Amino acid sequence: MLAYVRESALLTGRCLRAIARVPQRLLDVTIQPVIFVLLFRYVFGSAIHPAGVSNYSSYLMPGLVAQGLAFGMIGAGVATSTDMSEGVLDRFRSMPVSRMAVVTGEVLGQYCEAILGLCVYVAVGPAIGWRPSFGAGDATGWVALMLLGTLAFTWAGAYFGMLVRSPEAMQGVGFALVFPLAFLAGAFAPISGMALVPRIIGDWDPISALVAASRSLANGYPSSGSWLLSHGVLAMVIWSALLLAAFVPLSLRRFNATVAA
Secondary structure (H helix, E strand, O other): OHHHHHHHHHHHHHHHHHHHHOHHHHHHHHHHHHHHHHHHHHHHOOOOOOOOOOOHHHHHHHHHHHHHHHHHHHHHHHHHHHHHHOOOOHHHHHOOOOHHHHHHHHHHHHHHHHHHHHHHHHHHHHHHOOOOOOOHHHHHHHHHHHHHHHHHHHHHHHHHHHHHOOHHHHHHHHHHHHHHHHHOOOOOOOHHHOOHHHHHHHHOOHHHHHHHHHHHHHHOOOOOOOHHHHOHHHHHHHHHHHHHHHHHHHHHHHHHHHHHO
């Protein structure tokens, strides 16, 4: 166990040191959040007025943070597929290192980048008028839930990155999968106002649970509709547990199958 932890930490450090050589890897967690915040606040903010909401920034930002973390799945997949396509992970076959540690180190490296994106959102939000209303307990719960959701989506992204093995393909697959679910998750406008089919999808979208939980903890806005939306925090914990239970073993199995080929 200690060897696994030590190897995972060393391989995580390898992923982070690679950023110095390819700093553009951080564009999606530094520049992109700023663009999203400004674009959606000043484009949608002038046209959307949810009932009972006096400050659209405080309605938007918790949802935008949650959506941004889900988009981190694409970045994790692209980075993983890049390492796979360049043979970086294949080289570990000849080394006396646990394969689980190789996968864990890769995921944790992407996880650290996603946390940077979360920090950027939190830093930019107050500049456009976001005023979280949580106390110390809710703040701790909000941060813990965002970190848990980020971890679950990062493992999912790493699996898909191993599955396609091409950064370009991963980008296409990621956007095709995450983009519609993210925009149906109610980050910008209530799901209840959508047409029937998108409303049904949004009601049971895992990203919707993260948005509802984030908005409830950060600013106390309740979400109505499906059980998932009405119990956002619990639903997000369940969704995260399911995603981790599915994608952790799938990622390891895929890695073993790939390097053995």
